[in-house]
Amino acid sequence: MAPDSIRIHSAAWVVPVDGAPIRNGGVAEKDGMLLEVGETARLGRQYPGATVNEHRRMALTPALVNAHIHLELSHLAALAASPLDTAFTGWINRLLQLRDRLGATGELAEQAARRIAENQYRSGIGLLADIGNTGIGRSLAASFPGQLLPFAEYLGLAERSLAKNMQRLAQEDDAALCSGHAPYSTHPRLLRRLKERARTLGHVFPIHTAEPAAEGEMIREGRGEMVEFIRQRGFWDGSFVPRGSGGTIHYFRDLGLLDSRTLCIHAIHVTDEEIRIMAGEGVKVCLCPGSNQFLRTGTPPVRAYLDHGMLPALGTDSSASNPRLSLWREMRLLAMAHPAVQAAEIFRMATLGGAQALGMDRHLGTLAAGKKADLLAVPLPEDVENEEQLYRFLVEHGEQAELDRILQ
Template sequence: MNDSVHIHAAPWVVPVDQPPIAGGGVALHHNRIVAVNTVAHLVAAYPDAVLVEHPDAVLTPPLVNAHIHLELSHLEQLGKGDPPDQFTGWILALLALRDALGATGDEVADAARKIVEQQYAEGVSVIADIGNTSVGQELMPHFAGNLLAFKEYLGFSNHRLGDNLARLGAESPDILCAAHAIYSTHKQLLQQLKRRANQNRAVLPIHVAETMAEIQMINQGSGEMVDFLVKRGFWEKDFLNEVNACSGGTITYLSQIGLLDERTLCVHAVHASDEEVTMLAKSGAKVCLCPGSNRFLKVGKAPVKRYLEAGILPALGTDSLASNPEVSIWREMQLLHLDYPELNDAEIFAMATKGGAEALAISDQGTLTAGMKADVLAVALPENMVDAADVLRYLVSAGSRVKPARIQHTWSL
């Protein structure tokens, strides 16, 4: 068993919870980070340490993909094709393709496994997967990082409510559960999911305010989403009485029914008024942005700057290959960089790391800080990186061509 401290040294270290360090290093002992500083400081503090040089690299925390649906990976032709005109058109196309290709089986599992391996190779160490099948659960032993496999609950109609509540009540407490969305999930089922998550001290992810159709359903009880539910026989007129008093959008509704607290993860959160951004911040609820999916489905752009101004550091998620031509957190950062020139590069990189860890309540990942897991990326840098601004710009703009090396210390031999 190797008991020495190892100092990994590189021209740049981006710890995320402090400014980039030129000539920096990360000291690892057993499976933890023990110090992050300039190499000179670390060598003085640990004179017997083993020094490992990473010339031409920047050391960073691993990435977090806070929202994906691995079980939809075999439906990639959807995300690589032309987006449908309407959001509900995309849902119908997804259901039809899934009927045609199947929702389980070897092809589904193989496609999902390929994505999990790709995520790890790209430097993702934490994945939050949402699924209706056991595909995500079955992949957990195959992911070298931390795969959180959430089982998704939905069911809008009154007559299925009893069954759904009973099914949820019978779940083992170690199974993580997610709610689908307000337009697909009965209010009482949402509330029970929240109570259960809080009892288990677990995060509850839910798709929130992804499209204007969802907002129109709440505000006016009409529009594309209502038509879709009516056509499929799921619409409940009760819903209108429920939301009559709700003058705002999805976030207002979620607040009114007691769904928002620090362990709620609002995925997408594209359509939020200023009041709702404040509401989210006050509740401590987390936000996960999916810029690639939002772009593909043309649902709009989330008010990212307003989230940051309100003190919310969003997480980033790729969503699935059914609504995104690529599932790469490096590309999600690149899209934010392109679509939001008002954001600074350090904020974008923090979303892909610290924001994701906070959103998923992972306390030992997300930054390079003493006490965190010994899990570090060494990202090769091109030449001509003059200062910290150049390094951060490269990290958030290079996209999926970044292929980081991994530094991990487990001392399990």
């Protein structure tokens, strides 16, 4: 190993995420891989020929993970430009109408998606999980400078759509990542098949989970706002069998959907018993505070997830339900809504939580030997003197910081 190809990045603070922040710390890196993380003085002695890049009054952190976005809805930003004055199903109606008018694909949709993907990268996202059904995410994955995982979304609740969806799924390439939209929009047999396929291929399986409260009513009783909406759209054919009791997680368990590679997105309306089931199966959760706030779908039980040993991921969701797609803002909104959750825990969600949720924590999510050297250098104010102030600054003010990306 030629010592002169080793580079040390030093800074006022290094935030490894899986250990305490290191004052006057650094990372040694070679060919884009981290060799070591520690105090700069020690790294300097260990790698005497290394080039040293000093990032003086800054914090070095791992790149962030946005575990849930729909890039193909980026051109529908008008939907979230002013506060919502309708229910969840009213918002879906508006989304479908606007998309009919502007087109689901084409120049406008593609340009808006590309712009959002570029902004995501600039704002510090190293890993982005996109869900869509137009192929726009897939086409952007190749040019995204970090890693973009494009999931093809399946939906269709009515029996009559089942055969076509099963056929389409059977024709997918083994490398294609697939997701189910939501329990209220996707036939149970299709969900079961999607999960079986993902399990066989070792893929993560994301699904919108317990987002509107009306989903539980549909699953238990087969009625309510969601059922009325589906009926009006002509997809309620009577084939859905309500459980009579329980909620979305019980329903998923019955379908065999739950394991450590299932990613439940939103996961707002779940009971303590359902959280115990999720924790027991190692299920992952992705929280989207900005989207939940805009759609007024409720507040997820974040403290309970953490107390059950789960580390949620964070996601922005799309421009159609969130006026600003910044994971830093998601951290701040979560901190404001959950004073009992510490800033260090929130920063862990935005990095390691996302990497675990997407099955990428061997490569990303913390600063440790053997991981990818995708670092952020975040300028710090003078008065950051201890760990707590450091995490509070990152969570509460990170969105305004003019950060640098360091990717070798």
